[in-house]
Amino acid sequence: MTAITPEEIESLFERGGAYGFSRWGRPIAPVVFGVEEETISVVKGALEALCSLARHELAETDPELGSNLMVFFIREWSDLKGVPDIDRLIPEMDPLLARLDEAKANQYRFFRFDEQGAIKAGFVFLRMDDTLADIPADVLVLGQMVQIMLLWGEKAFAERSPLAIHPETKATVLRPEIAQVIQAAYDSVLPATAQDSSHALRLFARISAVG
Incomplete structure (x- = not known):
């Protein structure tokens, strides 16, 4: 039923x-920044489970972008300013980071799309405040990977x-x-x-x- x-x-x-x-129009090639290998394995494990459910392919690399799903774990939004070429990834980065900081946001996601409108890249930013830090890693990661699988409302x-x-x-x-x-x-x-x-x-x- x-x-x-x-x-x-x-x-x-x-x-x-x-x-x-929109759904992903190409295999997902993830990379994770800011955490130890154990957490990286949790991220990739959650993504593997969801891709298996969706019968969608994971890949080591994307031929156009290298990695097309980037997950960042940070302490403060200002930490992103030190990431090389981050301004190429985040549109209007400085005002966006200012808005996120002012709102005390602890997460932000956005996508890029191909000419047909399918997802070709996704970006997840998690500011590990006390609220997120209290969530078990597997629970936090699964929730985030669910939200990157589709363009949810x-x-x-x-x-x-x-x-x-x-x-x-x-x-x-x-x-x-x-x-x-x-x-x-x-x-x-x-x-x-x-x-x-x-x-x-x-x-x-x-x-x-x-x-």
Whole structure:
């Protein structure tokens, strides 16, 4: 039985009052900065699990960009100013960092897209304040990798995390309905990008066909 409605799917991809969906259009080649090897392994493990769910490919390198998913763990937003060529990655970096600092934000994500509108690069920045530091690494990383798999809407997880506690094992896992959406989103029958809300109905149909 499907655990999510077409209206709920549509709301997951609403941005500025309009529907906007994109998935990765190429294999994901990740690189992680600012943490020890143990945490890097956690990041790559979470990404491998999600790509396996989506039947999407991981790669060591991207032929155009080298690494097309960059994950930065930092202490302060100003730390990014010392990263070589970071201004090429972050549009209008100085005013953005000022806004993030003023808002006391502890995370920021953005994407770049190819000519068809599919995701070609993603960037995750985590400022490890007390709130993030208190979250177990595997939980923090899984939540972040979920949010980089698709172009989710602005309020997709504002009120409810994409993760949940398994009732039997008590382990932190991906919510079943979010797993269904990710799996359906990467179905080769569906387009890599869509701006019409009818796409949510197609996602629902794929989920229903499987579940």
